[in-house]
Amino acid sequence: MDEVKLNIFGFGNVGRATARILLEKESVFKERYGLVFKVLSISDTSGTVWLPEGIDLHEALLVKENFGKLSAWINDYEVYNLSPTEAVREIEGDLIVDVTNDKNAWEWHMEALKIGKGVVTSNKPPLAFHYSELTEKAEGKGLPYLFEATVMAGTPVIGLLRETLLGDSIESIEAVLNGTTTYILTQMEEGVSFEEALKDAQKLGIAERDPSGDILGIDAGYKATILHCLAFKPITFDEITVRGIADVSMEEVRKSRREGKTIRLVASIEEGAVSVGPREVPRGSPLAVSSTQNAAVMKTDLLGELVIKGAGAGLRETASGVVSDIVKAALKIRGA
Numbered sequence: 001m002d003e004v005k006l007n008i009f010g011f012g013n014v015g016r017a018t019a020r021i022l023l024e025k026e027s028v029f030k031e032r033y034g035l036v037f038k039v040l041s042i043s044d045t046s047g048t049v050w051l052p053e054g055i056d057l058h059e060a061l062l063v064k065e066n067f068g069k070l071s072a073w074i075n076d077y078e079v080y081n082l083s084p085t086e087a088v089r090e091i092e093g094d095l096i097v098d099v100t101n102d103k104n105a106w107e108w109h110m111e112a113l114k115i116g117k118g119v120v121t122s123n124k125p126p127l128a129f130h131y132s133e134l135t136e137k138a139e140g141k142g143l144p145y146l147f148e149a150t151v152m153a154g155t156p157v158i159g160l161l162r163e164t165l166l167g168d169s170i171e172s173i174e175a176v177l178n179g180t181t182t183y184i185l186t187q188m189e190e191g192v193s194f195e196e197a198l199k200d201a202q203k204l205g206i207a208e209r210d211p212s213g214d215i216l217g218i219d220a221g222y223k224a225t226i227l228h229c230l231a232f233k234p235i236t237f238d239e240i241t242v243r244g245i246a247d248v249s250m251e252e253v254r255k256s257r258r259e260g261k262t263i264r265l266v267a268s269i270e271e272g273a274v275s276v277g278p279r280e281v282p283r284g285s286p287l288a289v290s291s292t293q294n295a296a297v298m299k300t301d302l303l304g305e306l307v308i309k310g311a312g313a314g315l316r317e318t319a320s321g322v323v324s325d326i327v328k329a330a331l332k333i334r335g336a
């Protein structure tokens with residue numbers, strides 16, 4: 001049985017969902033892959049809980065859910081005040097799992113790779129701004145740097161581009177990559193105003209408390225940048241064009257509906273050209289998704305048109321991508 005030591009950064013929605021799945025699937029990982037995961041540290045913004053013998057994830061979940069912060073854990077565990085870079089350097093581990101929303105996380109991803117640790121992340125900005133540096137460093141070191149959950153949650157669009165379509169050349173990708181904007185546009189079709197629809201989305205937990213990243217198209221832009229890096233060549237978010245849905249009027253939404261179409265925030269990705277913006281799509285199009293579903297229509301030279309559609313958000317759905325990457329990374333580290 002191979003033991004793989006994890007350092008988890010971020011114990012919010014996705015971090016906790018990942019911990020729950022690590023618990024729930026413990027026997028599956030043992031039986032199917034011969035892997036045992038031991039979590040040596042968990043960090044949130046209040047501190048880092050670190051135990052060389054391995055942290056009890058049930059207890060960690062109870063502390064975070066009851067007290068809101070890991071630093072409230074005072075019984076058997078020491079809570080350290082370390083920056084992420086210090087935690088990466090000082091705490092033993094094979095793999096760091098970054099499920100934070102820290103925009104500067106690329107710095108400590110780089111540190112992990114430099115000292116021989118693999119990285120799994122659901123955090124988009126490191127990839128959207130530093131794809132080349134990070135993936136080149138990982139390759140040079142022979143380490144896994146995996147990020148399935150950054151685009152379309154656990155729906156395996158990254159794996160498809162990175163590991164499956166190895167002989168095809170991608171010609172274009174069109175995709176709906178943000179569920180919050182789909183929800184708001186769908187509500188507007190029902191006559192609900194933009195402002196009301198946004199409030200509803202926040203109440204339902206679909207939109208973030210600060211929804212600007214979704215509304216302005218930044219979240220979809222990060223994801224489109226990552227897809228371009230995989231399908232064509234590395235670029236950064238600064239090189240793409242983004243327009244959000246804030247100026248889509250009720251009248252435009254109604255007109256599309258009358259004409260049998262629907263407006264979605266669509267990312268169009270071709271070699272050297274990425275744009276995100278509201279676009280009319282026919283009702284029967286694979287891009288006419290609803291709720292938090294995402295879809296991508298890819299055109300390749302060999303396969304022609306390929307559609308991948310599935311959950312684009314949600315906790316277990318995102319954790320599915322994170323956990324798949326943890327298993328993949330562990331198998332790579334163990335040389336399986």
Ligand SMILES: NC(=O)c1ccc[n+]([C@@H]2O[C@H](COP(=O)([O-])OP(=O)(O)OC[C@H]3O[C@@H](n4cnc5c(N)ncnc54)[C@H](OP(=O)(O)O)[C@@H]3O)[C@@H](O)[C@H]2O)c1
Nearest residue numbers: 010011012013014044045099100101102122123313314318
């Ligand atoms: N939710 C989804 O459906 C989804 C889907 C795909 C990708 N993602 C991405 O996955 C990541 C996590 O999402 P989430 O929904 O779980 O967010 P969240 O609930 O806001 O959790 C973020 C966590 O990161 C911690 N954190 C932030 N900066 C940190 C730092 N420097 N060091 C240590 N911990 C830090 C926060 O600590 P505190 O608890 O102390 O605040 C919190 O525990 C984000 O990057 C998000 O974009 C989310």
